[in-house]
Amino acid sequence: MTRIRFALAQIDTCVGDLAKNASSVLEFARVAAQRHSQVVVFPEMTLTGYPIEDLAFRATFRKAAADKAEQLAQTLDSEGLGGLYVIVGTVGSVNGGGNGAEQADAVERLGVVGGSGDSDKPTNRLVVLHDGKVVADYDKHFLPNYGVFDEFRIFAAGDHSAVLDIEGVKIGVAICEDIWQDGGPVARLADRGIDVLLTINGSPYEEGKTHTRFELARRRAKEVNAPLIYLNQVGGQDDLVFDGGSFVVDRDGTLIERSPMFMEDLSYFDFDSSSTRQPVGTVAPLRDPDEEIYTACVLGLKDYMAKNRFTGVVLGLSGGIDSALVAAMAADAVGGANVYGVSMPSMYSSDGSKDDAADLARNIGAHYDIQPIEPLFKAFQTRLKLDGVAAENLQARIRGVIVMAYSNLKNLLALATGNKSELACGYSTIYGDAVGGYAPIKDLLKTRVWELSRWRNRAAAAGVGIGGLQIVGNENGSTGVPLKAGVMIPVASIEKAPSAELRPGQKDSDSLPEYALLDKVLEAYIEKAHGRADLLRDGFDEKTVDTVMRLVDRAEWKRRQYPLGPKVTALAFGRDRRLPITSAFRE
Amino acid sequence: MTRIRFALAQIDTCVGDLAKNASSVLEFARVAAQRHSQVVVFPEMTLTGYPIEDLAFRATFRKAAADKAEQLAQTLDSEGLGGLYVIVGTVGSVNGGGNGAEQADAVERLGVVGGSGDSDKPTNRLVVLHDGKVVADYDKHFLPNYGVFDEFRIFAAGDHSAVLDIEGVKIGVAICEDIWQDGGPVARLADRGIDVLLTINGSPYEEGKTHTRFELARRRAKEVNAPLIYLNQVGGQDDLVFDGGSFVVDRDGTLIERSPMFMEDLSYFDFDSSSTRQPVGTVAPLRDPDEEIYTACVLGLKDYMAKNRFTGVVLGLSGGIDSALVAAMAADAVGGANVYGVSMPSMYSSDGSKDDAADLARNIGAHYDIQPIEPLFKAFQTRLKLDGVAAENLQARIRGVIVMAYSNLKNLLALATGNKSELACGYSTIYGDAVGGYAPIKDLLKTRVWELSRWRNRAAAAGVGIGGLQIVGNENGSTGVPLKAGVMIPVASIEKAPSAELRPGQKDSDSLPEYALLDKVLEAYIEKAHGRADLLRDGFDEKTVDTVMRLVDRAEWKRRQYPLGPKVTALAFGRDRRLPITSAFRE
Structure with missing residues (x-):
């Protein structure tokens, strides 16, 4: 034996x-x-x-x-x-x-x-x-x-x-x-x-x-x-x-x-x-599904920062649910004291949104600045006189410039707060809210964003706090602030109708199907690669299917056009080296 | 038989x-x-x-x-x-x-x-x-x-x-x-x-x-x-x-x-x-090497626009050689009347640069607007109070916002004007001058940019004009404006010392080795994948080698960090579909 x-x-x-x-x-x-x-x-x-x-x-x-x-x-x-x-x-x-x-x-x-x-x-x-x-x-x-x-x-x-x-x-x-x-x-x-x-x-x-x-x-x-x-x-x-x-x-x-x-x-x-x-040894229990995904997001961000030597992050806090969840994840990853939240209200921002942003920052112990964009918007408009989507994009791009200024100034990692539903549909501004070096919730559909926010609040209310997440490295002293039992993400951010607040009274549902439906179509079209005929067989109505397919295809086309180093001509044949972002190797 | x-x-x-x-x-x-x-x-x-x-x-x-x-x-x-x-x-x-x-x-x-x-x-x-x-x-x-x-x-x-x-x-x-x-x-x-x-x-x-x-x-x-x-x-x-x-x-x-x-x-x-x-038939002659590369760049841009249904382009015209060459290529591809050049002078722009930009636009028959950025820069600085590189980036990003506003307003393809030498070394601002949907000279080293500019002027002086380039489609009526024999790209743009003009008296050579040397090192390091030991054996001095390697590695790291849809978490396992940008297929 x-x-x-x-x-x-x-x-x-x-x-x-x-x-x-x-x-x-x-x-x-x-x-x-x-x-x-x-x-x-x-x-x-x-x-x-x-x-x-x-x-x-x-x-x-x-x-x-x-x-x-x-x-x-x-x-x-x-x-x-x-x-x-x-x-x-x-x-x-x-x-x-x-x-x-x-x-x-x-x-x-x-x-x-x-x-x-x-x-x-x-x-x-x-x-x-x-x-x-x-x-x-x-x-x-x-x-x-x-x-x-x-x-x-x-x-x-x-x-x-x-x-x-x-x-x-x-x-x-x-x-x-x-x-x-x-x-x-x-x-x-x-x-x-x-x-x-x-x-x-x-x-x-x-x-x-x-x-x-x-x-x-x-x-x-x-x-x-x-x-x-x-x-x-x-x-x-x-x-x-x-x-x-x-x-x-x-x-x-x-x-x-x-x-x-x-x-x-x-x-x-x-x-x-x-x-x-063979004898049965130790079998670690599985986690709650929401906790599992939330922890994956936090660990991804935490390791990305540590391995690339970032110690802090900056992001725009709109009062909406996406930026609130991203900020909560960042606080769990590196501690609220290393999170810089910037509120950048425009003439279309509601008082509620501004309050929600401030509440969130206070709950997670983040730095919080207010940078109104109206004077900047007016300065550009004196000459450009944009309207419609171009004027909406201008607001988002002014915010992008401010976020990058904070990033440059304090060597902070800029976080993009877009979720998968809006990015898939192109409900986002290139060089605007899409600005950032890391996008923690890029792969979360909007309905999942709400679910994780509710889960995070339940964990906070249960007093589980950040240590309870068992994030790698936390055993050597939690990097997070201890949470008082209670709400972490403002309930209003979770419950209000989503809006980009780029024009008076704007709602996401003006441009997109309701998220409960949209997310189902996106899952079938993107993850399962269902074609039009499949989607109709799935039971989605023709109008929704055609709307979503048009939005997704166009957004994909836009995304392929606008990587940072935009396009190569073919003179130096061969693509750029595909090196890891995170790499400690130096020749 | x-x-x-x-x-x-x-x-x-x-x-x-x-x-x-x-x-x-x-x-x-x-x-x-x-x-x-x-x-x-x-x-x-x-x-x-x-x-x-x-x-x-x-x-x-x-x-x-x-x-x-x-x-x-x-x-x-x-x-x-x-x-x-x-x-x-x-x-x-x-x-x-x-x-x-x-x-x-x-x-x-x-x-x-x-x-x-x-x-x-x-x-x-x-x-x-x-x-x-x-x-x-x-x-x-x-x-x-x-x-x-x-x-x-x-x-x-x-x-x-x-x-x-x-x-x-x-x-x-x-x-x-x-x-x-x-x-x-x-x-x-x-x-x-x-x-x-x-x-x-x-x-x-x-x-x-x-x-x-x-x-x-x-x-x-x-x-x-x-x-x-x-x-x-x-x-x-x-x-x-x-x-x-x-x-x-x-x-x-x-x-x-x-x-x-x-x-x-x-x-x-x-x-x-x-x-x-077998008998020898028709053997088409080869072209002048400069003409060959110039034509490749023009054909790439022309086809990209036609196949993606763009009819015009917008770009910033600084008076420098990069934007001048890109504008000339665009005029050869789709005609000067479809080129929108925007001069965006700051407090650091020289009068010479402004004149050169205007001359170039006139030579190619482009639309030409002047959008001074100083008031916008001051509006941002009232609050942000940036200095050093952060302040330089701010100027570049304000210009990026303006270029994208033109792009949105008239459905123009934004052209990024960066060359391979500066992009490889990170001498470029993310979301600033790097803004654009197509970068015609991204794969041309700076020394090549000068060579092609001189070639284009020689072709213009010889009265070859645009038809002489034999670009596909030109047989069905030239899309370009007929050039009078003479200079197309202002000689000053070719001959002056390169400068980003982001601070008083700035020269590229403050931050980078002289281009004649830099381009040789870049070719060895990037195209031939020579390591440090190889580069020293190639005869480059240690200081230059270390400078260039540091710049290139850091720029590559930055570029990988900042694609547009910045980063995926791993929740929806699998990368985005890698569809062609140009694709006429609709399901």
């Missing part, structure tokens, strides 16, 4: 920060060793961070990553941790094991499962550190190239499967997409027979994905007839949030371990080779 | 405009038939336009394209052109020949050259229209996924080679990337033996690419031991310019035909099966 303790190190890495990521591995490995683990598992591309995009093409970066893996193996050994098997992800190269990684006897090559022609292309690699060396590696076979993934563009596919033999226990390895596709390395591992399937992942958060991942893992565990370890990264990286929620399923599909979501964690799985059933 | 006349139909398509593209095919096919052609060849993805990006995923679009191909075959037949072999590109589906295309006896399947698992994925397809039907198809095998190309993301690879047999003459076919990669369908065709290799292309313009394509084609012609027809599309499509320049090389590598660049064209190649050498 053999017992092996696997430590599941669910960590938050930063793209390009080889030193910090390696030191995080070391720290978690020390604790895992103290707790008598034999194997410590880290997420996909641990050392480099994930996704690294075009950083993969930099030879200096790949060399530095290979050096770091070697050096980390030596450090572990010199600390007396050489006996541990430390499994980390990194960037590799086809036909090269970095700085001379050798395949230890423990690793059995299972033959070619896929071909790759490129001899110098980077790979998405798993390495095993042991006895002061990189003793084995495995390159990801299936390279996702859909949705947010562009891996086929960047990486070459691996051409071998790998099985690690520890005290007679055969551990098959796979990286993320490898278990999402039928066939390939997992099928090959199933044929050969393994005792444990271990997968390292960088799987971004999506509503409902916990369930999808679990069902997939159950299927694969049955396929290989062995327990499956699913280790996921946690944290925000550019436009993605990784939710963690690592878990283990037994060969019969039973959930036997689950790590919490949205925080770093170290959990354990004790494998017993003499038993066909 | 068999003689076959191939007509090379180098046309300008529009993405999504199935009706217009098909009617263009019909029109060129009629002329080709009158001139006794047996085969007419059109560019890659003729019917759909190219590149279609995520439009490929729309089932309705693919169905419409398949219907259009069938219908076009019938129309050709009903006009008595059924005997022609009309070769067009379109979108297909794996495991399906659209509306039931059948493989005619003329087509020999050569077996599997590559696999594809997806049964419903779109393909990049060539179809042969003949006798009122789609008689054969071929799906692109190599799907480029580097630089500007994302085809692997969109398409499934084809799994057969195809040879068309016309009167005993064997014509092998390939699509674009198929001839850029070794092996695959071309190697297979070489093994089987063909009489002519025919490739249809959507190959974007790049400086020096004419030579690269020619050398590649010579190599492939020798490989298959047959003449090679290289048919390329022409015209601007979103951020790409296709230059045409279709050609034919004989089996020994001799150039025997070349179509002109940057214009639609119909040329002919007479193949004689009894001869091992």
